[in-house]
Amino acid sequence: MLIIVPRATWDPAPLVAGDRYSGPLTRTLRSIVVHHSDFLEPAGPLGIKQYHLEVSGFADIGYHFVIEPDGTVYEGRSLERMGAHAGVAREATRGHRDRDPDWGAIGIVLDGYFGEDLPPPAQREALLGLIDHLRARFPRIERVIGHREVRRELVVAKELTPVGPPTVCPGDALFLWLDAERREHRFTKDLQPSSFADGSRRASGTRSAATKPSLR
Numbered sequence: 001m002l003i004i005v006p007r008a009t010w011d012p013a014p015l016v017a018g019d020r021y022s023g024p025l026t027r028t029l030r031s032i033v034v035h036h037s038d039f040l041e042p043a044g045p046l047g048i049k050q051y052h053l054e055v056s057g058f059a060d061i062g063y064h065f066v067i068e069p070d071g072t073v074y075e076g077r078s079l080e081r082m083g084a085h086a087g088v089a090r091e092a093t094r095g096h097r098d099r100d101p102d103w104g105a106i107g108i109v110l111d112g113y114f115g116e117d118l119p120p121p122a123q124r125e126a127l128l129g130l131i132d133h134l135r136a137r138f139p140r141i142e143r144v145i146g147h148r149e150v151r152r153e154l155v156v157a158k159e160l161t162p163v164g165p166p167t168v169c170p171g172d173a174l175f176l177w178l179d180a181e182r183r184e185h186r187f188t189k190d191l192q193p194s195s196f197a198d199g200s201r202r203a204s205g206t207r208s209a210a211t212k213p214s215l216r
């Protein structure tokens with residue numbers, strides 16, 4: 001059973017920041033974006049919050065959920081409020097918040113760096129459990145993507161202009177695993193082949209060969 005540690009239990013001074021969604025969340029929340037924290041030593045939810053306040057200049061922790069290596073899921077920014085994790089589009093001005101890639105996007109971070117190595121099994125299982133929970137609670141979620149796919153799926157696909165450099169987040173190892181999982185569990189309805197990063201075609205080819213031995 002999925003247990004989400006409430007914010008008040010880990011954060012001595014919870015903040016309230018981020019644009020509040022006006023409509024029902026079941027209509028607004030449409031995407032899940034998966035990140036790694038990029039910290040070689042996991043920083044914990046409080047460390048991530050401090051980094052976002054002091055280094056990133058955010059008004060609060062940017063993610064809605066933080067998953068630690070032992071599989072503990074911590075509540076971050078309230079789902080009632082737009083996160084700060086998916087980046088920026090030039091057209092997302094104050095009067096057009098719904099053009100922001102963060103609009104309607106739930107941000108989940110796995111604490112650690114996953115460029116080469118996968119997260120521990122408990123951390124991965126917790127992510128899948130949290131995704132299941134969120135998809136059941138918000139049935140209009142239509143995509144589960146890695147941060148690196150935001151530019152294509154939530155910016156360029158909407159004819160908006162990305163700001164800043166592309167990212168490799170959530171790291172190659174975590175991204176390839178997530179991609180295989182979402183295909184197997186059909187998390188995402190509108191996947192495009194171009195979502196593959198370099199090297200992932202081999203992994204995906206291996207997978208489809210394994211599931212369709214007659215085509216080998």
Ligand SMILES: [Zn+2]
Nearest residue numbers: 035036147169
């Ligand atoms: Zn990220």
